[in-house]
Amino acid sequence: MTKLLEINNLFVNYGGIQALKDVNLIVETGEVVTLIGANGAGKSTTLRAISRLINPRRGEIIYNGRNITRRPSHEVVQLGIAHSPEGRRVLARQTVLDNLELGAYIRSNSAEIKADINKQFQLFPRLAERRHQLAGTLSGGEQQMLAIARALMSRPKLLLLDEPSLGLAPAIVREIFSIIQNLRATGVTILLVEQNANLALQIADRGYVLEAGCITLTGKASDFLNDQRVKQAYLG
Numbered sequence: 661m662t663k664l665l666e667i668n669n670l671f672v673n674y675g676g677i678q679a680l681k682d683v684n685l686i687v688e689t690g691e692v693v694t695l696i697g698a699n700g701a702g703k704s705t706t707l708r709a710i711s712r713l714i715n716p717r718r719g720e721i722i723y724n725g726r727n728i729t730r731r732p733s734h735e736v737v738q739l740g741i742a743h744s745p746e747g748r749r750v751l752a753r754q755t756v757l758d759n760l761e762l763g764a765y766i767r768s769n770s771a772e773i774k775a776d777i778n779k780q781f782q783l784f785p786r787l788a789e790r791r792h793q794l795a796g797t798l799s800g801g802e803q804q805m806l807a808i809a810r811a812l813m814s815r816p817k818l819l820l821l822d823e824p825s826l827g828l829a830p831a832i833v834r835e836i837f838s839i840i841q842n843l844r845a846t847g848v849t850i851l852l853v854e855q856n857a858n859l860a861l862q863i864a865d866r867g868y869v870l871e872a873g874c875i876t877l878t879g880k881a882s883d884f885l886n887d888q889r890v891k892q893a894y895l896g
């Protein structure tokens with residue numbers, strides 16, 4: 661396996677708040693790695709630092725052998741990192757199709773873009789049926805699917821998924837997690853942030869526990885599922 665992502669000694673502040681303190685993390689090519697932790701632990705902040713939506717105070721982010729710590733976010737997308745943010749953030753007044761096209765903003769070959777839109781429709785048949793519907797009128801689960809599909813439109817090597825199960829009914833969550841598993845089979849590497857640690861650990865290869873901005877535990881997902889500390893704190 662080769663390292664696709666390596667985070668070294670990362671510190672992030674929001675004004676006076678230290679959100680990340682010396683975070684170290686590795687994602688190998690082809691893995692699904694999950695980051696679990698309580699509310700406010702810094703999970704979303706880690707993803708935002710990787711996709712370059714925020715600037716770290718210290719540390720480095722190496723992607724595919726390249727130091728991207730200070731690169732602009734559009735360049736990071738071009739290099740193959742896509743971020744499906746918490747809260748979905750689809751463009752409510754645009755159609756499903758428009759949202760997907762926007763996800764391909766770094767690309768110019770319209771035939772390829774069209775082919776990729778069709779790929780998303782195969783992966784997410786619910787979106788195909790609703791291609792002309794305004795994204796804001798989709799259900800929560802459909803908006804989550806659209807957010808993931810839009811991220812995939814940049815043909816990422818590394819997909820950052822933030823809380824895909826948030827606020828969704830169990831049946832939809834199962835559907836979305838089965839799609840995430842299919843994605844991994846297509847060779848996309850995934851860094852998954854999830855409140856639902858049980859579910860995340862079932863599809864992940866490895867996990868990290870983040871507590872108050874620090875990584876406190878790392879290991880195989882299967883070991884986490886049997887770890888007393890993880891069980892007590894995160895698996896209910």
Ligand code: ATP
Pocket residue numbers: 674675677678679697698699700701702703704705706746855
């Ligand atoms: P959740 O599961 O609740 O989303 P999280 O683990 O993703 O939590 P983050 O959103 O990364 O946590 O937040 C980490 C810390 O940074 C929290 O204390 C939060 O209040 C703070 N924080 C996050 N975004 C900002 C911001 N834009 N301005 C100020 N503080 C922020």
